[in-house]
Amino acid sequence: MALDQLVFALLGAYVLLFCGVRLAHLLMMLSPRVWYPLPENFLTSMGKWAVITGGSDGIGKAYAQELARCGLNVVIISRSKEKLDRAAREIELNTKAKVIAIAADFTEDDIYRGIKENIEGLDIGILVNNVGILPTQIPCRLLETANLEKKMNQVINCNIKAMVKMCHIILPGMVERGRGIILNVSSGIAKVPCPTYALYAATKAFVERFSQGLLAEYKSSGILIQTVCPFGVSTAMTGHQKPDMITFTAEGFVRNSLMYLKAGEQTYGSVRHAILGWVVQAIPTWVLRSEAFHRHFQEYVKTRVNS
Known part of the structure; x- marks a missing residue:
């Protein structure tokens, strides 16, 4: 066989293998209870408490509600005491869980001593690093x-530092007990260059790389660490976009994502977002960097936020 024929044959085999792996992954995601089964008491076997940052609203609140329904007590941490108290009452009313609400602004630097003191001695089995903000x-x-210097510090503190610091506070207890789950919420747009959301996307790419490294370091200690990478979820941060085929309610997304806890180091949290992720990653980089794409993306977001 000529060299050029061999190259094309190997390339064709690689493409077939790549497509086959993607198809198999998709089929497995369609039946998570079959391929990624979780024992009934899996979450509660990790510990008695779950800690959720950004837990007063949106995805964080949905995680707190769902984990409380599964039998865990929850600690919710967020900036607004009013929202925290309202979320805590709602969770306690709808479940048998105990709720500890801690008001802390993750855009600030000097909040972690108070958080650590408030959760000292708790048997924490699950940490959800969900808190995050957009610069615009x-x-x-x-x-x-607007106010770029201030926004840079706030976004880095909230999207990066908060995750690392919360792991620093909670991970030692998990290692000592030999069990625990850490879910770090990233974003689907972190998978590709994202002009006009450059700062936000870069912080979310950090979340994924940090999580991968941390898993390699502590998997042998019995710690499950997973990055969750959603696309559209209807929350205050996204302007409460109307749910549709690619935009989930926060509650719907969280219920889906928890079914994939054993699906590997990273999950999109749903079949629909996984397909969207594969499509986005297949777009040539030059398209994503083009001025025309920037304009269309801005108009799309404006339309979605204002609809």
Whole structure:
């Protein structure tokens, strides 16, 4: 066989293998209870408490509600005491869980001593690092961001530092007990270059890489660490977009994502978002970097937020 024929044959085999792996993964995601079964008491076997950052609203609140329904007590941490108290009452009313609400602004630096003191001695089995902010709701170029210096510090503190610090506080107890789950919420847009959301996407890419490294370090200690990478979820941060085929309610997304706890180090949390992730990653980088794409993406977000 000529060299060029061999190259094309190997390339064809690689493409077939790649497509076959993707198809198998999709089929497995369609039946998570078959391929990724969880014992009935799996979550409660990790510990008595779950800690959720950004737990007063959106995805964080949905995680707190769902984990409480599964039998865990929950600690919810967020900036607004009013929202926290309202969420705590709702969770306690609808479940048998105990709720500890801690008001803390993750955009600030000096909040972690108080958090650590409030959760000292708890048997924490699950940590959900969910808190995060956008520099601007409508995407724009970096230098067009209002109060850029302030926003840079806030976004880095909230999206990166908060996750690392919460792991630093809670991971030692998990290692000592030899069990635990850490879910770090990233974003589907972290998979590709994302002009006009450059700062936000970069912080979410950090979440994924940090989680992969941490899993390699502590998997042997019995710790499950997973990155969750949603696309559209209807929350305050996304302008409460109307749910549709690719936009979940926070509650619907969380219920789906928890079914994939044993699906590997990273999950999109749903079949629909997994397919969207594969499509997005197949788009040539030059398209994502083009001015036309920037304009269309901005208009799309404006339309979704205002609809």
